[in-house]
Amino acid sequence: MAFHLKPTYGKQSVPVFKIRKNGPQHTIVDMVVQIMLEGDVAESWLSGENHQIVPTETQKNTCYALALNTDFECGEEYAEALAGDMLRRHAHLDTVRVWVEEREWQRAVVGGEPHEHVFVSGTEPVR
Numbered sequence: 001m002a003f004h005l006k007p008t009y010g011k012q013s014v015p016v017f018k019i020r021k022n023g024p025q026h027t028i029v030d031m032v033v034q035i036m037l038e039g040d041v042a043e044s045w046l047s048g049e050n051h052q053i054v055p056t057e058t059q060k061n062t063c064y065a066l067a068l069n070t071d072f073e074c075g076e077e078y079a080e081a082l083a084g085d086m087l088r089r090h091a092h093l094d095t096v097r098v099w100v101e102e103r104e105w106q107r108a109v110v111g112g113e114p115h116e117h118v119f120v121s122g123t124e125p126v127r
Contacts, residue, residue: 007045010036010097011059016067016078026117030103031075033063037086039093052092062086075100 012034020027037054044052066085072078079098086096104122107114 006038007041008036008038009041009053010034011056011063014060014063016063018067021117024116028105028119029067029072029075029078030105030121031078032101032103033079033082034099035059035063035082035086036095036097037090037093038095038097039090041092054086054090054093059086075102 014033014035016029016031016033018029020029037059039052041052044050062085063082066082067078070078070081072081079100083096083098087093105119106122107116108118108120109115110118
């Protein structure tokens with residue numbers, strides 16, 4: 001019996017942290033990212049030559065570079081930008097799945113007022 005394998009691989013638990021400095025008031029984006037890639041990589045899997053495989057270190061560094069160089073308002077926008085970037089730069093990929101969990105940060109209250117750039121970490125991902 002013949003069957004077709006759809007090779008899938010990726011990187012999980014990539015911490016991405018960005019501080020947006022919008023004048024005196026700062027905001028924080030704190031995410032944990034997982035990427036799964038699919039595409040024409042069967043030759044690499046069958047021959048042992050990894051030229052078609054995007055290394056996990058490259059995936060992680062792409063997460064960091066994209067967060068640094070891209071404006072986004074939420075995890076969904078970041079995930080869309082990350083998937084688009086991976087597909088544009090790696091033509092042999094046909095599917096990129098991205099999961100993003102955002103962790104919440106609260107403004108610290110100083111002197112009875114929310115501080116513009118001091119935060120207290122939340123404990124659970126919000127989405």
